[in-house]
Amino acid sequence: MNNGACLLYPLTIVLCLRVTTNAAITAVQLSPTPSMFQQRGRTNVRQFSAPTKPALIWSRAWLTASKRQHVHMAANKVDNSDSLMPTRAERKKIIPLGLMFFFILFSYTILRDTKDVLVVTAPKSGAEIIPFLKTYVNLPAAIGFTVLYAKLTNHYSREQIFYMILGTFLAFFSLFATLIYPNQLLLHPHAFCDVLAGALPAGFAAPIAILRNWTYALFYTMAELWGSIVVSVLFWGFANEVTTVKEAKRYYPLFGLGANVALIFSGQYVRYVSGLRRAWSGLAAVDPWGRSLRYLMAAVVAAGIAIAGCYNYIQSSVLTDPECMNEVAQKKAQEKTNMGLKESLGYLASSKYIRNLAMLVICYGMSINIVEVTWKSKLKAQFPNPNDYSEFMGAFSTATGVVTLTMMLIGRSIFKAFGWGIAALVTPSMLSLTGGIFFSLVLLDKPLAPLIATLGTTPLMIAVIVGALQNILSKSSKYALFDPCKEMAYIPLGPEEKTKGKAAVDVIGNPLGKSGGSFIQQGLIFTCGSLAAA
Numbered sequence: 001m002n003n004g005a006c007l008l009y010p011l012t013i014v015l016c017l018r019v020t021t022n023a024a025i026t027a028v029q030l031s032p033t034p035s036m037f038q039q040r041g042r043t044n045v046r047q048f049s050a051p052t053k054p055a056l057i058w059s060r061a062w063l064t065a066s067k068r069q070h071v072h073m074a075a076n077k078v079d080n081s082d083s084l085m086p087t088r089a090e091r092k093k094i095i096p097l098g099l100m101f102f103f104i105l106f107s108y109t110i111l112r113d114t115k116d117v118l119v120v121t122a123p124k125s126g127a128e129i130i131p132f133l134k135t136y137v138n139l140p141a142a143i144g145f146t147v148l149y150a151k152l153t154n155h156y157s158r159e160q161i162f163y164m165i166l167g168t169f170l171a172f173f174s175l176f177a178t179l180i181y182p183n184q185l186l187l188h189p190h191a192f193c194d195v196l197a198g199a200l201p202a203g204f205a206a207p208i209a210i211l212r213n214w215t216y217a218l219f220y221t222m223a224e225l226w227g228s229i230v231v232s233v234l235f236w237g238f239a240n241e242v243t244t245v246k247e248a249k250r251y252y253p254l255f256g257l258g259a260n261v262a263l264i265f266s267g268q269y270v271r272y273v274s275g276l277r278r279a280w281s282g283l284a285a286v287d288p289w290g291r292s293l294r295y296l297m298a299a300v301v302a303a304g305i306a307i308a309g310c311y312n313y314i315q316s317s318v319l320t321d322p323e324c325m326n327e328v329a330q331k332k333a334q335e336k337t338n339m340g341l342k343e344s345l346g347y348l349a350s351s352k353y354i355r356n357l358a359m360l361v362i363c364y365g366m367s368i369n370i371v372e373v374t375w376k377s378k379l380k381a382q383f384p385n386p387n388d389y390s391e392f393m394g395a396f397s398t399a400t401g402v403v404t405l406t407m408m409l410i411g412r413s414i415f416k417a418f419g420w421g422i423a424a425l426v427t428p429s430m431l432s433l434t435g436g437i438f439f440s441l442v443l444l445d446k447p448l449a450p451l452i453a454t455l456g457t458t459p460l461m462i463a464v465i466v467g468a469l470q471n472i473l474s475k476s477s478k479y480a481l482f483d484p485c486k487e488m489a490y491i492p493l494g495p496e497e498k499t500k501g502k503a504a505v506d507v508i509g510n511p512l513g514k515s516g517g518s519f520i521q522q523g524l525i526f527t528c529g530s531l532a533a534a
Contacts, residue, residue, distance in 0.1 A: 089323045094251050097239055098258045100310040103303040104235055105259040109266035110296050111223035113393040118216040121386040125209040127377035132206045137221050159315055162234055170304040172222050177297035180215050182290055187215055237502050240490050248491055252484040257408050263401025270394030277387050354501045365513020367431045375467030382464045400472045407480035427482035434470040441466050
C-alpha cells in the first residue's frame with residue numbers, strides 16, 4: 001500500500017535538506033554590501049554578513065559561519081534585538097501588520113478546510129483528485145497569475161493591485177456560497193461524465209471527477225491561490241517593503257503568534273458550523289451544506305474587509321509618518337517597477353539567490369504533498385461523511401494553531417542562538433522524521449494490526465492520527481521558522497528582484513513543488529488504479 005510514495009519520499013527529503021543548506025550558504029555569500037543598507041536607511045549592516053571564504057555545503061559549515069557571525073556582531077555591538085518592548089513607531093507599524101496576518105490566515109484556514117471537504121467527499125471523487133488538481137488546474141492558474149501580476153506592477157501602484165486582487169477573491173467566495181453552490185446540479189455534467197467513465201480506464205477516474213465537480217475544483221483552486229497570492233505575495237511582499245532587516249529579525253517570528261491564534265479561532269468556528277450543519281440535517285426544507293457555506297464564506301468576507309481596513313491604515317498613517325518610514329524607504333515602498341515580463345524573467349533567471357529560494361519552496365512543496373495526499377485518502381476512508389470530515393479538519397486546524405503558537409514562542413530564541421541556516425533546516429528535518437514514521441506505519445499496517453487491536457482501535461484510525469500529527473508538526477515548523485527565514489532572505493534585495501522575484505518564487509514555486517509530488521502520485525494512480533492500491 002503506497003509503496004511507491006514511501007520509496008520516493010526519502011529521496012525528496014534528502015534533496016530538500018541539501019538545497020536548504022546550499023541556499024543558506026548562498027544567502028551568506030551573496031549578502032548585500034553595507035552601502036545597500038545605507039541606501040535603504042537601515043543601520044543593522046551585519047545582520048546578513050559573514051566570512052567570504054568558501055564554506056562546506058553541509059550544516060556543520062553553516063553553523064560555524066553562524067557562530068562567527070555572532071562573534072562579529074557582539075564585537076561591533078550592533079545587535080539591538082535584546083530589547084523586548086517595541087518603540088512607538090514600531091508598534092504603529094507592527095500591530096496593523098500583525099492584524100492583517102491574523103485575518104488573512106483566519107480566512108485561509110476556513111478556505112483550506114472547506115476546499116478539502118468539497119473535493120474529497122464530492123460524488124464519485126476522493127483524495128486521488130488532489131494530485132491532478134494541483135498539476136493541471138492550480139499550476140496553470142498560478143502561472144497565469146504571475147504573468148498578470150508582472151503586467152499589473154508596470155501599470156498600477158501596489159495599493160491599487162492589493163485592492164483589485166483582494167476584491168476579486170472576496171467576490172468569488174461570496175458568489176460561490178450564494179449563487180454557484182445552490183445551482184450545482186445544473187452546472188455539474190454528471191451524465192456526460194458517466195459516459196466518459198464507462199469508456200475510459202479506471203485510472204482516469206480522478207480527471208473525470210474534476211470535470212464532474214468542476215465548480216468544487218474551481219473553489220479548491222481559488223482557496224489554494226489565496227495561500228499563494230494573498231499570504232505570500234500581497235502580505236509578505238508588502239511587509240518586506242515597510243520593514244527593516246532589524247525589525248524583521250525581531251518581529252517576523254512573532255507575527256505568527258497572532259496568526260496562529262487565528263488558526264485556533266477559525267478551527268473552532270469550522271467545528272461550530274459543523275455542529276449547526278448536523279442540527280440542520282434533520283430539517284427537510286434546508287440544505288445543510290448550502291447554509292453552512294454561507295456562514296463560512298460570510299466569515300471570510302468579513303475578515304477580508306478587516307484586511308483592507310488594516311492595509312488602508314498603514315498606507316494612510318504609517319507610510320506617511322517620517323518617524324516610521326524614512327524618506328528613502330517611503331519612496332521604495334510606493335514606487336512601481338517598469339521592467340518588461342521577458343526582461344524580468346531573464347533577470348531573475350540569472351540570480352543564484354532567487355534560484356535557491358525557489359528550490360527551497362519547490363522541495364518543501366514536493367515533500368509535504370506526498371505525505372498529505374496519502375493521509376487525506378486515509379482520512380476519507382475513516383470519515384466518509386462530509387460533516388464528520390469537516391469537524392475533524394476543524395479540530396486539526398485548532399491543534400495546528402496551538403502547536404505553531406508554541407513553536408513561535410521559541411522561534412526567536414532559535415534565530416538568536418543558531419542563526420538563519422539552522423532555523424531553516426528545522427523544517428526539512430521535521431519532515432524527514434515525521435514522514436518516515438507515518439509511511440512506516442502505512443507499510444506495516446497488517447503486521448501491526450494485532451498490536452493495534454489491543455489498544456481498542458484500528459490501523460486506519462492510527463494512520464489518521466499519526467498522519468495528522470505529522471502534518472501538524474511539519475506545518476507548525478514551517479509557519480514558525482521556514483516562512484520567516486524565507487521572508488528575511490528577500491529584504492536585502494532590490495525592488496525588481498523583490499517584487500517580481502517573490503511573485504515567481506511563491507506563486508509558481510509552491511504549486512510547482514506540489515505538482516512535482518503530484519506527478520509521482522499520478523504515475524502511481526494510473527499504474528495501480530488508486531492511491532490505496534499504489
